[in-house]
Amino acid sequence: MATDITVPSLGESVSEGTIAEWLKQPGDAVAVDEPIVSVETDKVTVEVPSPVAGVIGELKAEEGDTIEVGAVIASVEEGGAPAAKGDEAGRAKQQSDAAPKDKGNEQDSVPNSTGEVSGTDFDAAALSPAVRRAVLEHGIDPANVKGTGKDGRLTKEDVLAAAKAKRDAPAPSQAEDAPVPAPAASGARNEERVKMTRLRQTIAKRLKSAQDTAALLTTFNDVDMTAVIETREKYKDSFAKKHGIKLGFMSFFAKAAHLALKDVPSVNAQIDGDEIVYHDYVDVSVAVSAPNGLVVPVVRDVDKKSFAQIELDIADFGKRAKDGSLTMDDMKGGTFTISNGGVFGSLMSTPIINPPQSAVLGLHRIEDRAVVVDGEIVVRPMMYIALSYDHRLIDGREAVTALKIIKEAIEDPARILIDL
Incomplete structure (x- = not known):
């Protein structure tokens, strides 16, 4: 039986929030009261727990979506077993073994420590969008970075610190016949647009309101x-x-x-x-x-x-x-x-x-x-x-x-x- 997960009351005068991060994905096992999603409000970030034990079903909202209090955002199949385990995992392994082991194999890929993309058993789906973007931008293998976030999750700051350490590390010596990489284009001027969080928007409104209203x-x-x-x-x-x-x-x-x-x-x-x-x-x-x-x-x-x-x-x-x-x-x-x-x-x-x-x-x-x-x-x-x-x-x-x-x-x- 499926149980709907709804957005709980987020506090007095707060009627909506934003999906900040899904802590669980479809097929993941979840215990009673275990957080499955963090919802960002005007003031704080609230973690929504699962009311029952089971397996995460369909997610009905994406990260960054605005959701109202009482809205259904996911479902939990009570008493189910996590997907991709047991027989399904065995079949997946057999198919993987039978497939030709070449560069054409499709798999989740993330950058390795040299900046090249390679296969890894690190759970890339557990990364937030900001972290995934930082990983790809800086060519960092998340499997080699220790997370300092809640429950050991990787944060954007962790990736940036790893990128800085990588830049500061002495360059390895190259053989004389090793190909010399083409120089990076000089004068690159990159920009990044990131949507303001609800908290930052509220801070901006309140501070501007103070200036407009108070003497x-x-x-x-x-x-x-x-x-x-x-x-x-x-x-x-x-x-x-x-x-x-x-x-x-x-x-x-x-x-x-x-x-x-x-x-x-x-x-x-x-x-x-x-x-x-x-x-x-x-x-x-x-x-x-x-x-x-x-x-x-x-x-x-x-x-x-x-x-x-x-x-x-x-x-x-x-x-x-x-x-x-x-x-x-x-x-x-x-x-x-x-x-x-x-x-x-x-x-x-x-x-x-x-x-x-x-x-x-x-x-x-x-x-x-x-x-x-x-x-x-x-x-x-x-x-x-x-x-x-x-x-x-x-x-x-x-x-x-x-x-x-x-x-x-x-x-x-x-x-x-x-x-x-």
Whole structure:
């Protein structure tokens, strides 16, 4: 008996998605609750599991197709045996043995390590379209590349890394009578068109909407990171031993932001029509880099959580963002955003708010700079911080005050402990 696989609910206000990748192909065996397809929505990628055990039947949508919630996208034959096994596999082998072993044999082919196309027992059907394109373009044998994706699947980055290693490897010596390959055409100018993912399209729309709707303004300050760096160095070993997580900068800034948002409530508020919504809690959206773009999962109740719990939450979000297991609930809500461009080397930026929020804190790289302290020039580890805000709701005085509170709390972390 065949069981239809339908698109499940993808979250509040989400009515459709895009087939990102088929994890199973017709004839593949599947267990109960085993993922068979990943569906990309405006915010996250969701894996759809099989409700029954059996064999994958017909796929009714292709990768890249837009599908609505509730639509039938595949079927599973319950209790069946995988195709191309048992008698069918034996017959296939006999036919293969009987066929003449020459270059005319038809078989799935992929490029080998020399860039030539040759037969392989690697499952080329398991590769996503982007990976297959990269394999063919760079002449890489996927059987010789270790996959770093989920369940060991090959990613485009794996292929590009293998291609770079191949280019950097010393060329093998050639015999004097070996034919010299014709030189590649010089001045080649290649282009590639890739359809924007739904996530990237949504990011583009939301950021442009923020610019079109909000009255954006950014205020800057710089922070002496000496005290936080010394605190981390002093307690890092005991902190990691007790809590099982490293003490990072983000927990300090999250706690410092809580002090600022409590004293300047408008920075933690949002505009809803002709009303202002104030929040008596602090849910911080943390910008995390994922393979398909920037996502902002929410660390909830920062005002009530310890440094350790904040660090554990952020580490968990980072891990799940990489393997694509963030859920819609992880992304919902948020009253304030912290974006750390410093991990990528950014010295200064003007971050864009995350609607409907009204403010975002931008962190940047730490670098030694000469500053004047008590009338003397000293070298200190300094960081520029930026607060972008919606001027429709937040006045300049309030924004500057909030950023100053964050600066003072970071330069003197004791303020966080005594709620000053």
